[in-house]
Amino acid sequence: MTAETAKDKAESPAARLQAVLAEVAAEHYGDGTRIDGLVRLSGGASRETWSFDAVTPDGGREPLILKRDPADQTGEQTYAGVDSRHGVDRWTEGRLVELAGEAGVPEPRVPFYLAADGRTTAGFVMQRVEGETLGRRILREEAYAEARPKLAFQCGQAAARLHGIPAGRLPPLSIMDVGGALAHQRGILDNLDHAHAGFEYGLRWLEERLELAGDRQTLVHGDFRNGNIIVGGDGLRAVLDWESSHIGNPFSDLGWICIRSWRYGHFKKPVGGFGEIEDMLEGYEAGGGGRVDPRAVHFWEVFGSLRWGVICVMMAFTHIIGPQRSVEKAAIGRRAAETEHDLLQLVD
Amino acid sequence: MPTDRPTAAELVEAVREFLTDHVGPNVEGQLAFHARVAANALAIVERTLAEGGAMDQAEAERLRDLLGRDGDLEELNRDLSRRIRAGEAIGDGGALLEHLRRTVQDKVQLANPRYLTPRD
Numbered sequence: 001m002t003a004e005t006a007k008d009k010a011e012s013p014a015a016r017l018q019a020v021l022a023e024v025a026a027e028h029y030g031d032g033t034r035i036d037g038l039v040r041l042s043g044g045a046s047r048e049t050w051s052f053d054a055v056t057p058d059g060g061r062e063p064l065i066l067k068r069d070p071a072d073q074t075g076e077q078t079y080a081g082v083d084s085r086h087g088v089d090r091w092t093e094g095r096l097v098e099l100a101g102e103a104g105v106p107e108p109r110v111p112f113y114l115a116a117d118g119r120t121t122a123g124f125v126m127q128r129v130e131g132e133t134l135g136r137r138i139l140r141e142e143a144y145a146e147a148r149p150k151l152a153f154q155c156g157q158a159a160a161r162l163h164g165i166p167a168g169r170l171p172p173l174s175i176m177d178v179g180g181a182l183a184h185q186r187g188i189l190d191n192l193d194h195a196h197a198g199f200e201y202g203l204r205w206l207e208e209r210l211e212l213a214g215d216r217q218t219l220v221h222g223d224f225r226n227g228n229i230i231v232g233g234d235g236l237r238a239v240l241d242w243e244s245s246h247i248g249n250p251f252s253d254l255g256w257i258c259i260r261s262w263r264y265g266h267f268k269k270p271v272g273g274f275g276e277i278e279d280m281l282e283g284y285e286a287g288g289g290g291r292v293d294p295r296a297v298h299f300w301e302v303f304g305s306l307r308w309g310v311i312c313v314m315m316a317f318t319h320i321i322g323p324q325r326s327v328e329k330a331a332i333g334r335r336a337a338e339t340e341h342d343l344l345q346l347v348d
Numbered sequence: 349m350p351t352d353r354p355t356a357a358e359l360v361e362a363v364r365e366f367l368t369d370h371v372g373p374n375v376e377g378q379l380a381f382h383a384r385v386a387a388n389a390l391a392i393v394e395r396t397l398a399e400g401g402a403m404d405q406a407e408a409e410r411l412r413d414l415l416g417r418d419g420d421l422e423e424l425n426r427d428l429s430r431r432i433r434a435g436e437a438i439g440d441g442g443a444l445l446e447h448l449r450r451t452v453q454d455k456v457q458l459a460n461p462r463y464l465t466p467r468d
Contacts, residue, residue: 095382123362193429195425195426195428195429196429197425197428197429197432197448197451198427198448198452199434200429200432201432201444201445201448203433204432204433204435327382327385327386327389328381328382328385330389331385331386331388331389333390334392334459334460335459336460337452337455337456337459337460337464338456338459340452340455340458341452341453341455341456341463341464342418344445344448344449344452345443345449348445
C-alpha cells in the first residue's frame with residue numbers, strides 16, 4: 001500500500017464522520033465520549049443513515065442514529081422539471097421529531113444536530129429505537145402478531161397528536177392546500193407531456209368533490225405510512241421520515257396510510273395492511289383530533305393513489321429524459337399502472 | 349420482424365433466464381436487487397410481445413366507439429385525456445369508467461399480473 005492510499009483510507013467518509021461525531025458528542029455527553037460501531041445502514045437512497053453508539057465518560061452507552069444529507073448530492077435525482085417532495089431540511093426534520101415527541105407521538109429523543117461544514121453535511125442524531133420498519137415483515141412476522149391489531153388505532157392517535165401541534169411552535173414549512181395539491185399533481189403530468197386518461201379521470205373526480213377534503217390546515221407528516229414507522233412486539237414505537245412535512249390538510253395523512261401500495265399484498269386491511277379505518281378513526285378521536293368523516297379519508301385515499309402514481313411516472317421520466325439512467329427507476333414507472341388500477345376502483 | 353429463431357420473445361426470455369439463473373445467484377446486495385428488477389422488466393416485455401397487440405386493438409376499438417372518431421392509439425388517448433379534463437360528457441352512463449378500468453386491467457396484467465390476485 002502506498003502512502004497516498006493509506007492517507008485516503010484514513011480520510012474515508014466513515015473515518016471523517018467518526019471524528020466529527022466524537023467532537024459533537026463530547027460537547028453533549030462530556031469530554032472523553034467515544035464513538036463505537038459506526039456503520040452506514042442501507043435504506044433511503046436520498047439520505048445517509050448511520051448507526052453508532054456514543055460511549056460516555058462514565059461508561060454509559062447511548063445507541064444512536066444519524067440521518068444526514070448525502071455527501072454526494074448526485075446520488076439521488078429526479079427529473080429536473082418537477083419536484084415531488086416539499087423537502088424539509090435535516091434540522092427542520094429533527095425539530096419535527098422533537099415536537100412530535102413532546103406532543104405524545106412515539107418518537108426517539110434528538111440529543112444533538114450536525115451543522116454542515118467542510119467535513120459533514122447537515123444532519124440530526126436520534127436515539128436508536130429497536131423494532132421493525134419493513135412493511136412486509138410487520139405484516140407477516142410472528143413477532144408482530146400481537147402488535148398488528150393495535151396499529152391502526154395507534155397510528156390514528158399519533159396522527160391526531162402531530163396534527164394538533166400548535167402552528168406557532170412549528171419551524172417554517174411550505175403550505176399546500178387541497179387546490180394547490182391537485183394543481184401540483186396536474187402540473188407534473190403536464191410538464192411530462194404524457195397523456196394519461198386514468199389520472200385525468202382521477203383529477204376530475206377530485207376537483208368535482210373538493211368539499212369532501214375538509215378545510216383544516218395543520219402540520220402534515222406528508223409520508224405517513226407502513227414503511228415509515230417502527231413497530232415492536234408491543235405496537236407502534238416511532239413515526240419516521242418527516243422529509244415531506246408541510247402545512248396542509250391533515251386528512252391527507254389518513255388517506256395516504258390507506259393506499260393499496262402500502263398494504264404489501266394484504267389488501268383486505270385498508271390501514272397499512274394491518275387494520276381497519278374505523279380503528280384508525282377511533283384512535284384519531286382518542287388522540288384529540290375529533291371525529292373524522294370517512295368520506296374525507298376516502299377522498300384523500302383517491303388523492304394518495306394518484307400522488308404515488310405520479311411519483312412512479314416521474315421516476316420513469318427521470319430515467320427516460322434524465323438526469324439519471326437506472327433500470328430500477330425505469331421499472332418503477334410501470335408501477336403507475338397499479339396505482340391507476342387502485343384509483344379507478346375507488347372512484348365512481 | 350424476421351421469422352428466424354430465436355424470435356424476439358425467445359431472445360428476451362434467454363436474457364431473463366441468464367439474469368435469474370446465472371447473474372442473480374452470483375452477486376450480492378444492490379446488484380442482486382437490480383438483477384431481479386431487470387429480470388422483471390424483461391418479463392414485462394415478454395408478456396407485452398405475447399399479449400400487447402390484442403390489448404392495443406381492443407383498446408383502440410373501445411376508444412373509437414367512445415369518442416366517435418378514428419385515429420391511432422396515441423391520438424385517441426390524447427383526445428380522451430383532453431376531453432376528460434375539459435369536463436365533457438363521454439359515452440353513456442358508466443361507459444368511460446368501464447373503458448378505463450378495462451384498459452388499466454390490461455396494463456397491470458402486463459406490468460405485474462400478481463397484483464390482481466390478493467394474498468389474503
